[in-house]
Amino acid sequence: MEHMLIDSFGRTINNLRVSVTDQCNFRCIYCMPEEGMVFQPKEEILTFEEITRVIRIVSTLGISKIRLTGGEPTVRKDLPVLISMISEIPGIKDMAMTTNGFFLKKMARDLREAGLPRINVSLDTLDEEKFKQMTRRDVLHKVIEGLEEATRYFQLPIKINVVAMKGYTEDDILDFALLARTKPYQIRFIEFMPLDADRTWSRDQVLTGKEIIDRIDSKWPLEAVTRSNQREPADLFRFKDGPGEIGLIASVSEPFCGSCNRIRLTADGKLRTCLFSLNETDIKEPLRTGASDVDIADLFIEAVKNKEAGHHINDPSFIQPERSMSAIGG
Ligand code: SAM
Ligand code: SF4
Numbered sequence: 001m002e003h004m005l006i007d008s009f010g011r012t013i014n015n016l017r018v019s020v021t022d023q024c025n026f027r028c029i030y031c032m033p034e035e036g037m038v039f040q041p042k043e044e045i046l047t048f049e050e051i052t053r054v055i056r057i058v059s060t061l062g063i064s065k066i067r068l069t070g071g072e073p074t075v076r077k078d079l080p081v082l083i084s085m086i087s088e089i090p091g092i093k094d095m096a097m098t099t100n101g102f103f104l105k106k107m108a109r110d111l112r113e114a115g116l117p118r119i120n121v122s123l124d125t126l127d128e129e130k131f132k133q134m135t136r137r138d139v140l141h142k143v144i145e146g147l148e149e150a151t152r153y154f155q156l157p158i159k160i161n162v163v164a165m166k167g168y169t170e171d172d173i174l175d176f177a178l179l180a181r182t183k184p185y186q187i188r189f190i191e192f193m194p195l196d197a198d199r200t201w202s203r204d205q206v207l208t209g210k211e212i213i214d215r216i217d218s219k220w221p222l223e224a225v226t227r228s229n230q231r232e233p234a235d236l237f238r239f240k241d242g243p244g245e246i247g248l249i250a251s252v253s254e255p256f257c258g259s260c261n262r263i264r265l266t267a268d269g270k271l272r273t274c275l276f277s278l279n280e281t282d283i284k285e286p287l288r289t290g291a292s293d294v295d296i297a298d299l300f301i302e303a304v305k306n307k308e309a310g311h312h313i314n315d316p317s318f319i320q321p322e323r324s325m326s327a328i329g330g
Contacts, residue, residue, distance in 0.1 A: 003062035005263075005300060007273075007307035015065040015262040016058055018051060019329025020082065022267045024072040026100050027136040028124075030163050031325045033197045034136055044268045048078075050287050052085045054265060057296050059091030066095045068116075069329045071267060074103040080114035087115030098122065098161065098330065102139060104146030112153035120159040120188075121147050125172045126179070134168060147185075156184040157245065164189045164207040170215075177216045181244040188234050188247035194313060195275065197324035209250035213237060216246060231261045257310030263303070264329050271300065273307040275328060276321055 005013035023039050024032060046054075055066060066086060073079060086095060096118040097111070104121070111119070123143055124134050131140040150158055162169065162176060169189070180187040189212050194201035216222060216237075225236040225245070233256050234247035250256075257274075264272040269284025281303040286295060312318045321328070 004297070005058070005061050005063065005304045007304050009258075009307075009309055011258075011260060011307070012062065013261055013263055013304050013307070014062055015067070016055065016063045017067045017069055017262060017264045017329055018055070019070050019265065019267040020051070020068055020073045020079065021045065021071040021076040022327050023075050024070060024100070024326055025075055025102055025137070026072065028100075028163075029134055029136070029198070030165060030192055030196045030201075031330075037197065037326070040268045044284070046265075046267065046269045046284060046287075048082045048085055050269070050284070051082060051265075052089070053287065053293075054283060054296065055086055055092065056089050057293050058300055059089050061297055061300060064091055064093040066092055068095070068097040071326050071329070072100050072102070073097055074099050074107055079107075080110045083111060083114035083116045094118075096120065100135070101143040101146035101150070102137075105142065105149045108146070108149045108153045116154075118155045119150055120161050121150065122161040122163075123147070124163050124165075125168065126175050127172065130168060130172075151184055157186040158184060159186045159188050159247070162187060162189050163192055164209075164212060165192045166205050166207045169207050169212075173212055173215045174219060177220060177244075177246065180246055181220065181239060181242060186245045186247055188249060190249040191252040193251055193275070193325075194318070194320050195325040195328070195330070197326070199320060201320075203252075206252050208253040209235070209248035210253065213246070213248060222246065231259050233260075251311075252313055255310055255313070257308075260307075260310075263300075263307070266323070266327065266329055271303050272328060273303055274311060275330070276311040276313070277308060278319060278321055 003012050027034055097116055098120045101121040125131050128140045132138045176187045179185055192206050221240040222237040223240050225238050234249050237246045270280040271283050272280050281299055
């Protein structure tokens with residue numbers, strides 16, 4: 001297939017993250033406000049047919065990987081129907097989903113049977129009280145049950161996303177490392193990024209990847225894993241003395257923008273070429289006003305040409321985008 005989505009820095013885009021809803025049943029402190037989040041009205045949210053049409057079009061431009069996200073994707077009604085529609089698109093070679101895990105006990109099997117091979121589960125702490133503080137929901141047991149159910153159906157190891165925040169994550173690092181050593185889970189620590197709705201992010205709240213790796217390495221020595229696919233954002237480490245992997249997504253302290261291969265479609269049909277984009281391209285309106293497949297394809301090609309070189313979190317002039325993480329689709 002000829003790749004048509006190449007940006008002005010020579011990066012080839014093959015990965016589209018699709019937000020299927022901006023709603024969520026959690027209120028994580030690093031993502032949503034405790035109260036007062038305003039959601040898009042239903043009619044602004046792309047339908048399954050619209051999402052599938054966009055994916056079919058971009059698959060002809062070289063997009064082969066789809067990640068479903070949100071908001072919380074499992075709160076979107078009839079999600080397995082969308083998954084089976086996407087899995088029928090020939091150009092899509094890989095589909096995954098990021099979820100908070102709450103509904104997995106109930107849904108894992110249906111999602112798998114609909115054609116979803118892989119999931120990431122977000123889980124920031126193994127401590128009940130801290131889980132309640134971080135997600136503002138007292139449901140750690142539900143996520144653990146969901147995760148266990150997921151191991152029966154999805155590709156292993158299941159990746160667990162842990163947002164690393166100073167004052168929260170330090171005491172969990174070794175517990176998560178132990179989990180990676182003993183269970184079919186790859187633990188991926190993600191540095192806290194300035195995408196929180198409360199806009200309280202500050203650099204001193206970021207627990208860096210290096211601090212995490214040093215802590216684990218001093219108890220269980222680690223070695224870096226070299227991978228054939230260097231376009232994955234996570235740096236990967238394995239334990240020298242046995243099984244288990246730790247991933248690091250050091251977006252703040254060691255940006256990987258130079259190898260970024262992704263773009264994002266928000267639940268309300270806006271194309272974003274970077275998590276931190278200050279501009280977006282409207283896809284929904286053209287979809288609803290008779291644009292042809294070629295017109296839609298051109299919107300993607302043009303937007304990708306203007307993809308940002310990288311984020312500016314580390315510049316004094318950094319401007320946090322208007323949308324917070326749940327409204328973008330992380
Ligand atoms: N609701 C799903 C979940 O939590 O997995 C999917 C959407 S969530 C926005 C996607 C990922 O972004 C999660 O792993 C979440 O922990 C992460 N995330 C949210 N806000 C973040 C922030 N400010 N910095 C870093 N990661 C963040
Ligand atoms: Fe919801 Fe995911 Fe954001 Fe948490 S990180 S509030 S689960 S969208």
